[in-house]
Amino acid sequence: MILLLAGTTEARNLAGHLAQSGLRTIASLAGVTQNPIDYPVETRIGGFGGEVGFLDYVRSAGVTAVIDATHPFATRITERTARLCQEHDIPYLRYERAPWRSRQGDTWHDATSYEALSDMIPEGATVFLATGRQSLEDIGPLLSGRRLICRVVDEPSEPFPYEGEWLVGRPPFSEAEEMKILEAFRPDWLVVKNAGGGGRGKLDAARNLGISVAMIARPPAPDGVDRREQLLDALEWAEMQGMKTGAMI
Numbered sequence: 001m002i003l004l005l006a007g008t009t010e011a012r013n014l015a016g017h018l019a020q021s022g023l024r025t026i027a028s029l030a031g032v033t034q035n036p037i038d039y040p041v042e043t044r045i046g047g048f049g050g051e052v053g054f055l056d057y058v059r060s061a062g063v064t065a066v067i068d069a070t071h072p073f074a075t076r077i078t079e080r081t082a083r084l085c086q087e088h089d090i091p092y093l094r095y096e097r098a099p100w101r102s103r104q105g106d107t108w109h110d111a112t113s114y115e116a117l118s119d120m121i122p123e124g125a126t127v128f129l130a131t132g133r134q135s136l137e138d139i140g141p142l143l144s145g146r147r148l149i150c151r152v153v154d155e156p157s158e159p160f161p162y163e164g165e166w167l168v169g170r171p172p173f174s175e176a177e178e179m180k181i182l183e184a185f186r187p188d189w190l191v192v193k194n195a196g197g198g199g200r201g202k203l204d205a206a207r208n209l210g211i212s213v214a215m216i217a218r219p220p221a222p223d224g225v226d227r228r229e230q231l232l233d234a235l236e237w238a239e240m241q242g243m244k245t246g247a248m249i
């Protein structure tokens, strides 16, 4: 049984290929998004309950290999899973999309941490945060004196805690959709995590509209683990594991 740590578009796409290849797979979601889009494989939802819970789960579900396709900024689950798999001899693959690279005409400013944003973005600016809800509590206090628009997937139950507003929207967004959104809010800055993958539309829209981008660099990835950036390479790895462990249906 392959355990696919999920929560990204890449994970959902890979799940489809794993199912087609006849590899027994269970996708795991953290449970942070309400009504997540269905996966084409069996799915479990919610944290494992720490290290012990994860190892218990691996044993009881008969997990023979782990593919970690969580978001590049989901650092805790990745660090822990890579480490536990190494310690317990469980084959582990980090499947992580390549970071975005700037194109001609982009106005990107690299931020190595959230703290760098307060020096980078002047007071009085309007700032569109495409960094997700969880990052607002870290970024919000650093950007006081700026007007913030924070895009979130689920309708918030609480009022916006800073100067500014929520914007509810579920990705993916095309470049044309991002143009409309950015034209409506006219931010001076767009703050983005360098997630890579298909969410580039906002970056292309920002370039077209002359909006400055604060690009938050990825946190360091675990050392010494198998990694793949391409779906077919990750699938090939899974098929190899399936052959070794008999994880085929």
Ligand SMILES: NC(=O)c1ccc[n+]([C@@H]2O[C@H](COP(=O)([O-])OP(=O)(O)OC[C@H]3O[C@@H](n4cnc5c(N)ncnc54)[C@H](OP(=O)(O)O)[C@@H]3O)[C@@H](O)[C@H]2O)c1
Binding pocket: 005, 006, 007, 008, 028, 029, 030, 032, 046, 047, 048, 049, 050, 051, 053, 054, 069, 070, 071, 073, 074, 075, 076, 077, 078, 131, 132, 134, 193
């Ligand atoms: N961070 C982002 O910017 C971002 C963006 C888009 C999507 N996501 C997705 O949202 C999820 C949570 O992100 P995060 O940054 O809060 O993660 P995190 O800080 O790395 O992990 C926090 C805790 O969430 C649980 N968890 C995380 N991913 C899980 C999964 N796939 N299946 C089961 N439990 C999981 C684990 O709980 P236990 O200790 O109880 O096992 C983990 O200790 C991830 O799966 C990620 O792919 C994150």
